Amino acid sequence: MRFFRRYPITLMLVVAVFGLMLAVAFNTTARVNGERPARTTDLADVVTEMERQRAQLTAQVSKLRAESDDIDSQAAARLGEKDSFDAELASTRLAVGLTRVQGPGVVVTLDDAKTMPAQSDPDQYVIHDFDIAAVVNALLAGGATAVDVNGQRVVATTAIRCAGTTILVNQTRLGAPYTICAVGDSAKLDMSLNSDLASSELLGDYRVRYGLGVDVEVRSSVTVAAYKGTLQPGVATLGKGE
């Protein structure tokens, strides 16, 4: 073994230990560097994936809802109550917002300002959740029977709120421009928009002062989207009486 005479076994062991240390340092650095940037990208991926899943599930809900209505209607037919059942089902669905609705009404568009002077407060030049809420409230106060925001139907459990740079309606992220469609008596809706304090300020003063892309259009036929979310009552149970 002339190798061992030249390079003793201890030397080789120590060189191997040195290699091991190198590998450990390499593993650790890879782990540490991998951790932090990965978390934000992971989070973004999770959100995108969840949104994709939700779109799929929403489509599934619509399909199942149609099937369930079919089955209900068949059962009613067997009991000989088909006509009255169908009518009740249709009016209930209309009332809670599960159907597309068409009729005369107004379309309000809200968009951020196109330009912004230097050294000004950028908050003043964009549309906020409370702006949308103000318009929706004014429309409902004016007797609107159905309202949607960018295709998200406003129903009993709808929340309009802000999440970073986007606005959530029915837990769905929306971005500017916002189109608010309302079915109802056009004249009354228009009047309500102009008499409500918050919405009239937005449509008048603020539009002029900050150059917001705000527009109200009265139409003879407006289509309002159906509610696509769930109507699960959650922890609620039927109250006693009434």
Add this chain to the structure above:
Amino acid sequence: MFVLLLALIAGVLIGLVSQISIPAVLLSYLGVAILAALDSCLGGVRAALERTFSDRIFVFGFLTNTLMAAFIVYIGERIGVRELYLAAVVAFGVRLFNNLGAVRRLLIDRPGAE
């Protein structure tokens, strides 16, 4: 020389395959210890080529170098002079290149070397 290379590769492979890693706070200790170990290895090769190699001196040198290097980093962090590890880095860096130069000369200058 190839035997040493094989030993190095074996060590690296064991580390990579076993996926051993240490807490991130200890990384600076390991870095300086690696430098010390590399210096010891080169010193060992040099001694082997000069035929003055001694097991005891070599193993003790390796252990004290690595531990001392880690200790200097520790002391630096304790007394708030985090840059103290630079002392170890510079010292071992200079020695490392000295040893490397010696090894190179020994390998090239000897007629009939393998």
